[in-house]
Amino acid sequence: MTVKDTMTQDTMLEIRNMKRDYELPGGLFKPKKIVHAVKGVSFSLERGKTLAIVGESGCGKSTLARMITFIDEPTSGDLMIEGKKVDTRPGHLTQEMRQKVQIVFQNPYGSLNPRQKIGDVLGEPLAINTDMPASERRDRANEMLKKVGLGPEHYNRYPHMFSGGQRQRIAIARALMMNPKLLVLDEPVSALDLSVQAQVLNLLADLQDEFGLTYVFISHDLSVVRYIADEVMVMYFGEAVEYGTRDEVFSDPKHEYTRTLFKATPKADVDSIRERVAKKKAGKAA
Amino acid sequence: MALLQIDNLTVEFQTSTGWFKAVNGVSISVDEGEVLAIVGESGSGKSVAMLAVMGLLPWTAKITADRMLFQGRDMQSIGAAERRKLIGKDIAMIFQEPVASLNPCFTVGFQIEEVLRIHLGLDKKARRARAIELFTQVGLPNPAERLNSFPHQMSGGQCQRVMIAIAIACNPKLLIADEPTTALDVTIQKQILDLIMDLQIKTGMGLIMITHDMGVVAETADRVVVQYKGRKMEEADVLSLFENPQSNYTKALLAALPENATGDRLTTVSDFFDGNPEPAPEARA
Numbered sequence: 001m002t003v004k005d006t007m008t009q010d011t012m013l014e015i016r017n018m019k020r021d022y023e024l025p026g027g028l029f030k031p032k033k034i035v036h037a038v039k040g041v042s043f044s045l046e047r048g049k050t051l052a053i054v055g056e057s058g059c060g061k062s063t064l065a066r067m068i069t070f071i072d073e074p075t076s077g078d079l080m081i082e083g084k085k086v087d088t089r090p091g092h093l094t095q096e097m098r099q100k101v102q103i104v105f106q107n108p109y110g111s112l113n114p115r116q117k118i119g120d121v122l123g124e125p126l127a128i129n130t131d132m133p134a135s136e137r138r139d140r141a142n143e144m145l146k147k148v149g150l151g152p153e154h155y156n157r158y159p160h161m162f163s164g165g166q167r168q169r170i171a172i173a174r175a176l177m178m179n180p181k182l183l184v185l186d187e188p189v190s191a192l193d194l195s196v197q198a199q200v201l202n203l204l205a206d207l208q209d210e211f212g213l214t215y216v217f218i219s220h221d222l223s224v225v226r227y228i229a230d231e232v233m234v235m236y237f238g239e240a241v242e243y244g245t246r247d248e249v250f251s252d253p254k255h256e257y258t259r260t261l262f263k264a265t266p267k268a269d270v271d272s273i274r275e276r277v278a279k280k281k282a283g284k285a286a
Numbered sequence: 287m288a289l290l291q292i293d294n295l296t297v298e299f300q301t302s303t304g305w306f307k308a309v310n311g312v313s314i315s316v317d318e319g320e321v322l323a324i325v326g327e328s329g330s331g332k333s334v335a336m337l338a339v340m341g342l343l344p345w346t347a348k349i350t351a352d353r354m355l356f357q358g359r360d361m362q363s364i365g366a367a368e369r370r371k372l373i374g375k376d377i378a379m380i381f382q383e384p385v386a387s388l389n390p391c392f393t394v395g396f397q398i399e400e401v402l403r404i405h406l407g408l409d410k411k412a413r414r415a416r417a418i419e420l421f422t423q424v425g426l427p428n429p430a431e432r433l434n435s436f437p438h439q440m441s442g443g444q445c446q447r448v449m450i451a452i453a454i455a456c457n458p459k460l461l462i463a464d465e466p467t468t469a470l471d472v473t474i475q476k477q478i479l480d481l482i483m484d485l486q487i488k489t490g491m492g493l494i495m496i497t498h499d500m501g502v503v504a505e506t507a508d509r510v511v512v513q514y515k516g517r518k519m520e521e522a523d524v525l526s527l528f529e530n531p532q533s534n535y536t537k538a539l540l541a542a543l544p545e546n547a548t549g550d551r552l553t554t555v556s557d558f559f560d561g562n563p564e565p566a567p568e569a570r571a
Contacts, residue, residue: 056471057442164328193327193498198542198552205551220472223501227544227552264476266501268543270529273504277525280508283487 011083012214013068013182014044018077020063037063039238040077045231047181048208050215052229052246054222054261060238061218065186068216069103081182099129102175106187108167112159118145118170119155125177140177147210148173148203165196169203176207184216189224201228222265226250234258288315289460289492290339290377293353297331297338300346308334308347310516316460319490321483323507323524325497325539331516332496336462340379341369357459375405378453380482382465384445388437394448395433401455420451424481443474447481454485460492467502479505500543504528512536 017040024033038060045051055061066072068079070086070093079086086097105111112121122141126132132140142152148169159167168188175183185204189197201224207213219225225232225246232249234242234257241255253259267273297309309331316322326332338349339361354361356377364372381387389397398420399413408416414433421429424447437445446466453461463482467475483506486493495506503510503524510527512520512535520533531537540546541553 056473194500194539195327195542195554198544198554201544202552202554221544222472223544227547260473264473266475266479266499266505268501268504268528268540268545270525273525273528276505277508280487 010046011044012047012049012081013216014078014080014083015068016042016078016080018042018064018067018079019075020060020067020072021075036238038067038074041233041235041238041240043231043233043240043243045214045216047214048212049230050208050217050228051231051233052217052219052225053233053235054219054225055235056220059235061235062186064235065103065184065216065218068182069101069184070098071103095129099178100180101182101184102178102180103184103186104168104171104175104188107191108164108171109191111171112167114159117156117158118162121159121170121174122177125174129178144173144177147176147207149199163196164192165200168192168196168200172200172203172207176211179211180213182214182216184218186218187220188217190219190221197224204228222261234261287358288355289318289320289357290494291315291353291355292335292339292351295335295338295349295351295354297334297343298348298350300348305348307516309338312511312513312516312518314511314518316492316494318459318492319486321486321493321495321506321508323495323497323503323510324513325500325503325510326513327498329515330513332513333464335513336379336464336494336496340373340377340462342379371405374401375456376458377460377462378456378458379462379464380446380449380453380466382468384442384449384469385437387449388445390437393434393436394440395435398433398448398452398455401452405456416455417451420455421448423454423485424448424451425477426451442470443478446470446474446478450478450481450485454489454491457489458491460494461486462494462496464496465498466495468497468499475502482506500539512539 018038019036019040020038022035022037024035026032041064043051053061053064063072067074070088073088073090079088081097081100087093119138119141122144123137126137126140142155145151145154150166150169159170162170189200192200204215205228208215217228229246232244232246233240234249234255236257242249242253242258249258253262292312292314295309295312296307298305298307312331312335314322314324314335324332334343337343339354343349351362356372388394395417398417402408402413402416417433418429421432426432426444426447440448466482467478470478479502482493495502497503507524509523510521511518512533514535519535520527520531522532527536528540531540538553544552
């Protein structure tokens with residue numbers, strides 16, 4: 001299968017053989033060292049679908065997210081959005097392209113400016129990218145607050161007045177202000193409690209339906225991935241070791257690492273607990 | 287007699303709007319050789335309750351309890367010097383952030399030998415031998431060389447192994463593990479949990495596992511206490527908790543697990559639960 005064949009009208013995002021090397025500067029007697037953070041990853045993603053990228057820390061999944069959102073420039077490889085090749089060199093990106101792709105970061109405590117009111121957080125992308133009058137920006141911000149389950153009363157508050165789940169909603173609202181087509185979510189729920197995590201995941205599903213968003217969802221939590229993803233890619237040391245639809249990957253993992261990952265995930269169903277308790281009892285008796 | 291018995295523990299902190307009850311009338315007991323999991327969201331007071339037992343809370347905290355006994359000894363009236371002899375020897379704790387809880391200025395060898403010197407009074411040679419033995423026990427490769435490493439030279443998983451080695455150095459009767467794997471990857475989490483459970487079975491120590499992860503509870507606990515907003519919502523053995531949860535909050539927590547999703551939407555806690563902690567139902571045996 002060549003990459004050409006996979007391109008259809010509905011392809012939102014496609015990356016081909018994308019690589020990123022980081023250079024560690026050498027010292028007087030130490031030679032330069034090159035770290036291959038991402039070693040040639042390719043995938044294509046249809047409009048309105050969710051691709052989940054799974055892997056342990058240091059496997060290059062966040063580097064990939066940064067490249068897709070143009071924060072980091074790939075060393076080599078092509079990035080195509082809606083069938084158009086994007087020139088990722090600094091200074092060559094169009095404003096339109098930047099607006100199409102937005103990112104939500106992992107830690108909602110670190111990604112909001114503590115000295116900025118929520119209204120200004122949401123209004124800022126509009127103020128920078130459009131010449132919308134202030135009153136309209138305000139309306140749009142209030143509208144978006146409502147969409148993510150907050151209210152106009154939150155407009156004048158500061159980030160420290162919000163809980164983690166609410167902050168993540170604000171970060172999502174900010175990312176949606178420019179009406180993006182593609183949203184990259186870098187571990188959006190891993191800093192949240194279980195009950196709040198469910199609310200944010202539901203919100204993401206609702207927003208995807210409403211705005212026809214395409215998600216690249218980065219996570220290390222397989223139970224979340226199983227719930228939210230259409231397609232799954234498993235990364236290991238900068239390489240995509242497994243890539244397929246959710247059912248393919250979960251029912252029949254091909255790579256050794258994927259199997260290790262599944263085995264390591266704690267099981268919370270009653271049967272496995274019963275098995276474990278029985279095993280422990282047997283061990284004690286012996 | 288229970289190894290650790292706490293009756294009606296309340297911990298309060300003074301805030302600008304009056305006293306805030308971080309822990310509100312919680313009773314917990316652990317037997318020897320038992321694994322108790324305390325599960326709850328952030329802010330549910332699960333760590334604070336254990337810090338109160340260890341005496342690690344700042345003096346501004348107001349701690350009251352009807353009883354707080356460790357091996358029959360009263361932990362409330364105990365003096366500071368007495369407590370220092372107990373903490374780290376008979377009661378040990380593993381913290382959430384392994385890299386942050388080791389001292390960056392000293393080698394890990396120094397830090398583990400410090401425990402052996404103070405609590406067991408071993409001489410230099412014996413300390414070294416015991417440290418190597420402990421590092422081997424927690425599965426660190428090249429233990430003798432590892433002793434000379436600084437925390438920043440090791441990965442998160444390795445640092446957590448060092449923390450565990452320090453905690454079990456004096457064969458504690460009770461080990462408190464406060465979110466021991468939250469900062470770690472799934473594959474490393476599995477290794478660390480297996481290690482802790484192995485040690486627990488081998489040494490027969492009591493283990494309190496503080497966590498917010500239902501998966502970790504399912505994989506480790508004998509008995510579970512569910513806490514919410516400083517109150518105990520439910521106490522049950524692990525199987526009946528998952529099979530037949532009694533309190534609405536526990537039901538809501540289990541339903542919010544993504545693997546239990548039915549259909550398109552995840553049930554959220556608010557679907558079941560109005561946020562008001564109900565009085566804890568009587569503990570089931």
